[in-house]
Amino acid sequence: MPKIVDHDQRKIQIAEATWKVIVDEGLENATVRKVAEKAGLSVGSLRHYFATQSELLQFSMELVTERVNQRVQSGSYQGAPMDIAIQALGEVLPLDAERKIEMEVWFVFTARTLVDEKLRQLSERTFEEMHDGMSNVLIFLQQSNLLCADIDIDLEISRLHAMIDGMAIHHLLYPAKFPYQKMIDTLKYHIQSITKR
Amino acid sequence: MPKIVDHDQRKIQIAEATWKVIVDEGLENATVRKVAEKAGLSVGSLRHYFATQSELLQFSMELVTERVNQRVQSGSYQGAPMDIAIQALGEVLPLDAERKIEMEVWFVFTARTLVDEKLRQLSERTFEEMHDGMSNVLIFLQQSNLLCADIDIDLEISRLHAMIDGMAIHHLLYPAKFPYQKMIDTLKYHIQSITKR
Numbered sequence: 151m152p153k154i155v156d157h158d159q160r161k162i163q164i165a166e167a168t169w170k171v172i173v174d175e176g177l178e179n180a181t182v183r184k185v186a187e188k189a190g191l192s193v194g195s196l197r198h199y200f201a202t203q204s205e206l207l208q209f210s211m212e213l214v215t216e217r218v219n220q221r222v223q224s225g226s227y228q229g230a231p232m233d234i235a236i237q238a239l240g241e242v243l244p245l246d247a248e249r250k251i252e253m254e255v256w257f258v259f260t261a262r263t264l265v266d267e268k269l270r271q272l273s274e275r276t277f278e279e280m281h282d283g284m285s286n287v288l289i290f291l292q293q294s295n296l297l298c299a300d301i302d303i304d305l306e307i308s309r310l311h312a313m314i315d316g317m318a319i320h321h322l323l324y325p326a327k328f329p330y331q332k333m334i335d336t337l338k339y340h341i342q343s344i345t346k347r
Numbered sequence: 348m349p350k351i352v353d354h355d356q357r358k359i360q361i362a363e364a365t366w367k368v369i370v371d372e373g374l375e376n377a378t379v380r381k382v383a384e385k386a387g388l389s390v391g392s393l394r395h396y397f398a399t400q401s402e403l404l405q406f407s408m409e410l411v412t413e414r415v416n417q418r419v420q421s422g423s424y425q426g427a428p429m430d431i432a433i434q435a436l437g438e439v440l441p442l443d444a445e446r447k448i449e450m451e452v453w454f455v456f457t458a459r460t461l462v463d464e465k466l467r468q469l470s471e472r473t474f475e476e477m478h479d480g481m482s483n484v485l486i487f488l489q490q491s492n493l494l495c496a497d498i499d500i501d502l503e504i505s506r507l508h509a510m511i512d513g514m515a516i517h518h519l520l521y522p523a524k525f526p527y528q529k530m531i532d533t534l535k536y537h538i539q540s541i542t543k544r
Contacts, residue, residue, distance in 0.1 A: 176462040178375045254461055261458030263520060264451055265373040270520075277521050305536045308529060309510060312517055316509030319516075323460060323467075324474050332505060339502045343540070 161199050161209060164189050168210040173254045177262045182206060208272055211259050214252045215276050218242055222283070231294035235287050236334075236341055242280065242314055243333060244322050253318050284311045296345045306344060313340060358396050358406060361386050365407040370451045374459045379403060405469055408456050411449045412473050415439055419480070428491035432484050433531075433538055439477065439511055440530060441519050450515050481508045493542045503541060510537060 167189035171180045182203050186196040200206040221241045227234040244250040256276065263273040284307045291297050317336060320328040364386035368377045379400050383393040397403035418438045424431040441447040453473065460470040481504050488494050514533060517525040 174462065176375065176459070178373065258458050258461060260516075260520065261455050262373070264455060265371065274521060274524065277517070277524060281524075302536060305529075305533050308514075308517075308525065308533045309537055312513030312533065313506060313510045314513070315516060316511070316513030317505075319457075319512060320474070320505075320509055323457065324471060327471065327474060327478075328505065332502075336502050336505045336509065339499060340506055 165210040165213045169255045172258050177258050211272055214256050235291055238287055243318050253322050281311055362407040362410045366452045369455050374455050408469055411453050432488055435484055440515050450519050478508055
């Protein structure tokens with residue numbers, strides 16, 4: 151196996167260990183030492199891949215966005231345009247264990263940017279990518295001639311983005327009060343409300 | 348002044364010092380020692396009001412909800428029912444410095460509940476109170492005979508709640524990308540979309 155692949159795989163393995171530490175113990179405990187321990191590496195080996203904690207956290211957060219993008223791009227969504235839109239939006243909702251851990255990392259990381267200016271820039275990029283994703287879904291519905299005529303596309307993007315992030319947080323934190331099926335029903339209800347009958 | 352008032356005022360002063368520490372340095376730094384320092388009290392004095400850090404955090408978080416409730420109840424909202432609804436919803440959006448600090452405390456606190464089970468129960472109560480608040484606004488519009496006929500009130504509550512929390516977070520974290528006016532416009536657009544033309 152070429153060394154470059156091995157190197158990248160090791161970085162991903164370390165990032166996933168970072169996710170586990172963040173989810174189990176909080177971001178403030180995601181130190182190089184703790185992550186090395188979780189990944190079964192020495193601190194020296196880990197520093198070979200990530201010289202600083204900041205680099206480690208940055209890569210770990212970027213991996214969340216990358217995974218979402220990969221799923222969206224490789225997604226073989228089935229059905230009518232409205233079903234495709236709902237499946238694509240589901241990629242950023244905590245629908246399964248894999249997506250739940252990604253959302254938790256994103257949420258803890260995002261809250262941390264309030265008190266850590268260094269992380270803010272990365273968090274802003276994630277916000278923009280999500281915003282573009284919402285835009286793509288709505289434009290796809292528009293091009294499929296499904297959106298209602300009186301829609302303000304710019305405000306619809308803001309509304310959808312806020313709703314998706316809010317629902318993700320509500321289901322993640324209060325699954326008994328905002329269960330999976332209600333999240334899906336609310337999403338479908340919203341998409342139906344902006345599309346033609 | 349009766350001693351009881353003095354006691355309560357001191358607790359509020361300590362809670363507000365706790366907010367400042369949370370917003371400036373993160374929840375993990377909101378220790379009894381740090382908060383005492385910020386409030387200009389000895390650790391011993393502070394422990395007279397809050398025996399444990401857990402009590403301190405709980406009271407500080409409850410004060411956020413109480414302040415919102417106070418504002419809603421004492422709110423002398425002006426105008427047509429739709430304007431009243433928008434003003435009431437504005438109480439839980441980061442529209443000014445006071446509400447911004449409350450939202451930041453709520454957000455940091457909520458993210459923390461992911462890794463701290465003890466705080467989860469309190470966070471769930473806040474979720475329920477917000478949910479009831481959304482419900483009250485929508486029922487008020489319905490009783491004013493303004494809601495569209497084809498509305499599913501239960502899903503509308505979930506949708507509004509998710510949207511409000513999402514918008515609060517987006518404006519709090521990315522004020523340049525999701526500015527004040529866009530937050531207000533998105534809220535008005537949403538309320539218009541569920542009310543009769």
